[in-house]
Amino acid sequence: MHSNDGLGSGMGSDGDVDALAQLVADADDVADAIRAAHVREVRLLAAAGRLAESQSASASEKVRAQEMALRGIAAELAGVFVATDRTLQRRIDEARDLVENYPVTMAAWEDGRIVRGHVRVIQEVGCLVPAEDREDFERIAVERCEGETPNRVREALRMIAERMHPRSFTERHEEAAAGRCVRVQAGPDGMSDLIATLPTVIADGIADRLTRQAREIINARAQADAAGAETGGTDAAGTGTAAADGVRTLLGSDASGDAAPLGGMAGSPGTDGLIDHAGADGSSFVGDTRTIDQVRADVFSDLLLAGSPALDPTATGDGDGTLGAIRAHVQVAVSALTLMGEDEGPADLAGRSPIDATTARELAGDATSWDRLLTHPVTGTVLECDTYRPTAAMVRLLRARDRHCRFPGCRQPAIRCELDHTIAASHGGPTHVCNLANLCKRHHDVKHHTRWQVRQLPGGTLVWTSPTGRVYREDAPPPLVAFTTADPPGRGDPPF
Structure with missing residues (x-):
């Protein structure tokens, strides 16, 4: 039917x-x-x-x-x-x-x-x-x-x-x-996952504390909004933002388009380890429309970037220890045009991933010293590097040129690599840029203790040959920006 x-x-x-x-x-x-x-x-x-x-x-x-x-x-x-x-x-x-x-x-x-x-x-x-x-x-x-x-x-x-x-x-x-350990896993769009492997009770405790702190911030925000509605009060500065200068741009903008605060809690670096986010009228919540996930992430960032460990073995007597004064050290390559605001192209967090132009400019503004790179006007290959602080110029030049391990497929940052003679010094290879490249410890060992072979061409190009004869060409990472000129610079002309 x-x-x-x-x-x-x-x-x-x-x-x-x-x-x-x-x-x-x-x-x-x-x-x-x-x-x-x-x-x-x-x-x-x-x-x-x-x-x-x-x-x-x-x-x-x-x-x-x-x-x-x-x-x-x-x-x-x-x-x-x-x-x-x-x-x-x-x-x-x-x-x-x-x-x-x-x-x-x-x-x-x-x-x-x-x-x-x-x-x-x-x-x-x-x-x-x-x-x-x-x-x-x-x-x-x-x-x-x-x-x-x-x-x-x-x-x-x-x-x-x-x-x-x-x-x-x-x-x-x-x-x-x-x-137990902590590691960083790079992701797209200038974001990364910070992964901590911890005992379950500690991990749950951290997540619970962040959630409770985030809820307190959101509850206090609602009360502040209600009080403001009754009094008709507004931000004296009229900016609608509560983030402290120097850190507010690192986390982007909130839904209103203003720079989002980090923890969103008033206080100085010496007060509970939190960064001062108070607005011009003393409120920490003007223009704050973050979700609880965003607040949790911002409190987490505040505590780790500006806080001090509860137990500091460097503390003596009643004095503060040194751990709270330690700050992160990163290497960023950014073009002059991006620094001047002429373009919004990404900068390179060396060996890791791109970061947005706003963050790069913020970091550059806080930098105490700079490295200047001279690149080839056509190919963009790094030729020279100078600095205003004492350093091994050749090491810096090669870090700037390579940016990461030069074995095919490896992205270990150059700052964590070893300088390797392409032709071993014991075989007459010179200690010169044309015979040096950054290799991580793992691939340095592969080069010396397996049948993999490598030769270096002009411009820092490495040609690897595997034990079965497969050939892999490893070009130096392209520069962030390259300038061309109608005529080569004359003798004595400045490089920039």
């Missing part, structure tokens, strides 16, 4: 059902092909790890030799997978761990009983289980995963692993807490 009501027509005709059935069948075939490709990739990467181990089997320093062999192989495969060698080395380690330590999981994955998401969960949680009990854990885990989505089984598998672990959770937590 054919239904003509709205529900029946919405379910589609028999032809639609047949078409959907065909799509499902095709999807099943695609899923099988993707699974087979992923399994093949994992086994290939695991084989790469075993090759590195076999290459170093006869070396006297086996551990270091294996690491160098693995780096060289990872760098070779990175060119094929279009990824960084660090990423490939991590994937090789993960693949080898999966193939060698989780055979039951691999077999279930190849048979189509579980999907890649299940494999990730089992491998992630299975590291808690002793090697001698891991096979039993795998069998239980695979049975739990069948027919369920990965996110649904994660916590259940974690509880199973915890019960199978021979050491107490408290003991393992104390050991894990020793690995």
